[in-house]
Amino acid sequence: MWIEILITIAKIVCIVLGFVMALASAMTLLGDRKQSAAIQNRVGPNRARLPFINHPLLGVPHFLADGLKMVLKENIVPQGAHKGLHTVAPALVFLPALLGWAGVPFMDTWCTGEILVDKTNWQDICTGEEKYYFQIMNFNAGLLYAFAIASISVYGAAIAGWASNSNFSLLGGLRSSAQMVSYEVTMGLSLAGLIMIYGTLDLNEMVRQQGYLLWDWLPMWGIVVQPLAFFLFFLAGMAETKRAPFDVPEGESEIVAGYITEYSSMKFAVMQLGEYAATVFIAALIAILFLGGWHVPYLFADGFHFGNALHVELPYPAVVGLRIVAMCTKIIILVWLQFMMRWTLPRFRYDQIMVLGWKILLPLSIANLVVTALIMAII
Template identity: 75%
Template structure:
């Protein structure tokens, strides 16, 4: 199969089916049904197909139709070019970052062997079928792309010619810059331990077992970094309790106040896609990514590689399916957790957001980096 066609299939499957599909469903499952369950409500059930509510699914479709049919407006005095460009600067980076996220290891076109050190060796050719692009510096790429979205929010706030939008854009810029520092420092320990910026190689190294039973996932070797990155990642998505850039109780809708129709829809969808993207990065760096405990290319080793008596053979094609499902499940659970925090925690004040970023997360990330460096240097 031509490489171009393979790449197109990967983009469609990962970006348009998984990411966009999950991000779209989050408008129903996260913002409506999950919040309803937490608040002891039923949630949307009125729209029906042939007398069936289908768990509120018609509301999800009605939202999309309504968004498309709404009038696209641009305020008087706004910069029309930048006002139109800003949603693209928010939406496109939320999708481009997925080029570096691996959903499974490279496919072995030949015989594959598992060595005593848990390394999988392919007696043939490795083919990159489950990652859009094979980056040696995938983590650096992901951070660089994610940082572009702050320009979209700032431009949207300024170009709208609205004081509430401008305040939202300023809040977004300050918040994202503040928490990106903690995000980067929290991952420095992971980089020292795994010694690579390649996300797929990080996942491969997390397949090691300590004592034959404990997976060396990132959350095991860097538990403090996991919580720091999770909190900073939530702040980067601008979702509650970190939704100060939108803050409807003070500044209407922040930097998206003057947007309507699909421009508004694109910016909202970008926030959901960013939530899924942060979940994917956490899964890859801290939860083993596509790794399934005790599962390797030729089956399960419940007693470790050294004990073949507890080896359960599994066909390679089934191993691939199980690993892809494991990665998707981890992402979905992390998305669910982010929405649980959204609907159970009150919104911070703006000064509290800045204090948390600069006076709590930043010192903790520096301390974690120092302790990790000392441990790595000693051992």
Template identity: 70%
Template sequence: MPEILITLIKIIAIVFVFVMGLASLLTLFGDRKLSAKVQNRVGPMQAQFFGQSLAGIPHFLSDAVKMIFKEHVAPKGAHKFLYAIAPSLVFIPMLLGWAVIPFMDHYCVGEVQVLANYQEVCHGEYKNYFQIMNFNSGLLFAFAIASVSVYGAAIAGWASNSKFSMLGGLRSTAQMISYEVSLGLSLAGILLIYSTLDFNQMVLEQGTMLWGWIPLWGIVMQPVAFFIFFLAGMAETKRAPFDLPEGESEIVAGYHTEYSSMNFGIIQLSEYAATIFIAALITVIFLGGWQVPYLYADGFYFGGIADPALHIELPYIVTTVLRVVAMLSKIVFIVWLQFMMRWTLPRFRYDQVMVLGWKILLPLSLANLVITAIIVAIF
């Protein structure tokens, strides 16, 4: 199969099927149905298909139709060009970042051998089927692309010629820049331990077992960094309880107050896509990515490589599917956790958001980096 066709299939499967599909469904199951469960109410059920509510799916479809056919209105005095491109500057970086997220290791076309140190050796040719772009500095690429969305929110707030949008844009810029500092520093300890910027290599490093039963995932090696990254990542997505840039009770809808039709829909989808992207980063860096404890290329080794009696042999294609499913399941779990926090915790005040970012998370990330550096230097 030509490489260009393989790349197109990967883009369609990862970006348009998984990311956009899940982001669209989150508008229903994340915001509406989950919030209804938390608040002990039914949730959307009025829109029906042949008299059936079908778990709210017709409501989700009617929302999409309404969004497409609503009139696009630009406010008087808005900067037409910047107002038009701002949603794209928010949306496109969230999609480009998925180019470096690996959903499985390179696929081996040939025989795979598992060595005594749990390393998998391919006697054949490796194919990059589960990552759009094989990039050895994927971590830098992901952060560089994601940071562009700051410009989109700021431009949307300014170009709308609205005081509420302007306040939302200023809040978004201050919040995202503030938490990007802690977000980056929290990963410095991970880089000291794994000594790589390659997401594939990071996940492979997390495939070993301590004392034969503890998976050396990033969360085990760097629990403080996981805590900091998770909170800072939620602040970067601008979702509750960090939704100050959209504070409905204060500034209407923040930086996207003046947007309607699909421009508004694109901004909303980008926030859901950002939530999924943060979950994918957490999965790859801290939760072992596609790694499943005791599962290797040729099956499960519950007693270690040295004990073949507890080896459950599986075909390579089956272990590959199990690893991809594990990766997707971890992402969905982290997304669910973010939405549970959204519907459980009240919104922070703006001063509390800044205090948390600069006076709590930043010192914690610096302390974690110093302690990690000392431990790595000693051992």
């Protein structure tokens, strides 16, 4: 029992603190500053220096200075604000972005026995005991859990907007609520086709089925069998994270900073970090559902198989390492793509976001579901 508890703690530390929080924190420097500077043909952060080191060190001192500044800033609660809810709201924004990672698999189960490769269906078959070392918790309905947790974050934004006793904050909270409710419908319907094809809500099983090779050469990734759903889910996911071009809840040119306007010090930092963690979480879901998750094309438990003719044998630990690296790489690339869209596209107006969600993406997701159902009925 104690061993299982220690293993669970180790998984939480490695996944949540070692990867998610590290990447979310690095995004403040790499995404918001370095990447934006490169796109806008600017130098970027180059002023802050560490003591006794007269060098910008690629802007890293700015990253450290930001953290120090947030800790030292005064925590202000506006006059007339609801102090309790004003304090709780940042946690309601931050915690869902971390809780969702409980069901995210970074690799398949660890097999304690011999592994065989079924070349008929192109899948790994474990003859021993399977250990979930690369997933904090194993859910039979992991996709349903991810959606349930993601939907909670809207409460944090709405409560922050109301509890701040500010018109700007209230407008930001209302925008956030309307936007997230609108795009959650498209997110759910865009995945209905995938659920019909794979026949499961288990994220691990979904990834395993994406390892099948159609016609013995084409990986059955979600983006291959549901290309339209990929783009619908990607756009709806960006809207859920409230990042540009869907950042009207924080429209700086209109409502200062939206529902974050009246926050300072570590409360502000926690809310910002929660948004970055949500961006990473959406990237992880896209990687799992549409890009094969931890799968590397043609890589199976005993090495690479290029059809039935060529087999490059690899030890099992090397395969595990390659798959974990593949999963992390896909997440980082998708995070980079979201920031590229943030810094290259102008912000939508609020009415344009509603029109896009209800009149364009929603009908497309319904059409995609109907076409998928018809094709499956015919086949």
